[in-house]
Amino acid sequence: MEYNADNVLYDFLQLCHYFVQMPKNCIIENANTSPPDYFFKQIKIINLKQNHGFSAGNNLGYEQASGTYLMFMNNDIIIKRPDWLNNMTDVLDSHPVIGATGQMSNIDFKISQGFQYIQATYMPHCMIPVSWISGYCLMIKREAFEKAGRWRSDLYGLAGYEDIHLGYAVNKAGYLCVSPDRWIFIDHLIGMTQKKLFSENRKPDISSETKLQRFESYFGERDYKISVL
Numbered sequence: 001m002e003y004n005a006d007n008v009l010y011d012f013l014q015l016c017h018y019f020v021q022m023p024k025n026c027i028i029e030n031a032n033t034s035p036p037d038y039f040f041k042q043i044k045i046i047n048l049k050q051n052h053g054f055s056a057g058n059n060l061g062y063e064q065a066s067g068t069y070l071m072f073m074n075n076d077i078i079i080k081r082p083d084w085l086n087n088m089t090d091v092l093d094s095h096p097v098i099g100a101t102g103q104m105s106n107i108d109f110k111i112s113q114g115f116q117y118i119q120a121t122y123m124p125h126c127m128i129p130v131s132w133i134s135g136y137c138l139m140i141k142r143e144a145f146e147k148a149g150r151w152r153s154d155l156y157g158l159a160g161y162e163d164i165h166l167g168y169a170v171n172k173a174g175y176l177c178v179s180p181d182r183w184i185f186i187d188h189l190i191g192m193t194q195k196k197l198f199s200e201n202r203k204p205d206i207s208s209e210t211k212l213q214r215f216e217s218y219f220g221e222r223d224y225k226i227s228v229l
Helices: 006-019 053-064 084-093 142-147 162-172 192-197 208-219
Strands: 025-030 043-048 069-073 077-079 098-102 105-110 115-118 137-141 176-178 186-188
Touching: 053 069, 069 084, 069 142, 084 098, 084 137, 098 142, 098 162, 137 142, 137 162, 142 162, 162 176, 162 208
Parallel strands: 025 043, 098 176
Antiparallel strands: 069 137, 077 186, 098 137, 105 115
16 A cells, blocks of 8 residues: 555565566555556556545455455555565465564553653564554564454544554454564655654544544553453
8 A cells, every 4th residue: 555655655565576476466556646657567557536545545454455464564664575465475374373473563562651661672583472563664464463353544634543453452352463574674764654644734633532542442441451361
């Protein structure tokens, strides 16, 4: 999925085409003002008339997909090595209770004043249960995604907090989000789309405080405890 960042997307697609042969790809254009002329014939383009945001756009991509595993990625990704995709599919293949993985695996924990989290949880040769996976690079089993309630655009608006909700929902549905046992060699050009989305004096559609309140109404405080053994 992308929003008005054609130069970044073009580079991303070039690397995807070079590193891996994907049988079916779908790009959701969230009200792109200048839709590019893509040269990859195997890619399906869905150009929306208005920007529906991260969650709604990804849900539309899910509806077009047919695979057992779903790969959600931002367009501002630089792929560094050809094993990036296999590193994630091997994790999901390893055990039926594992529902999701990705590069930026996060663990939430309670402190005396609010919460903290550990980003980029990673230990070679170990798959560590985590709270949630950042949405810029997230592979998830279709059944886990569906049981978790998909992306919740109704709660979090255009962008922000939806990957945290999804991670907790996957864990609550009886699956595990886990860190990869082999590092996923990609670089993330953080915030390329959000900078455009909230530029030109546009404010976020829903405040961070409201998003946290909505999250807590479903899961309580951000304090992850393993519920699946």
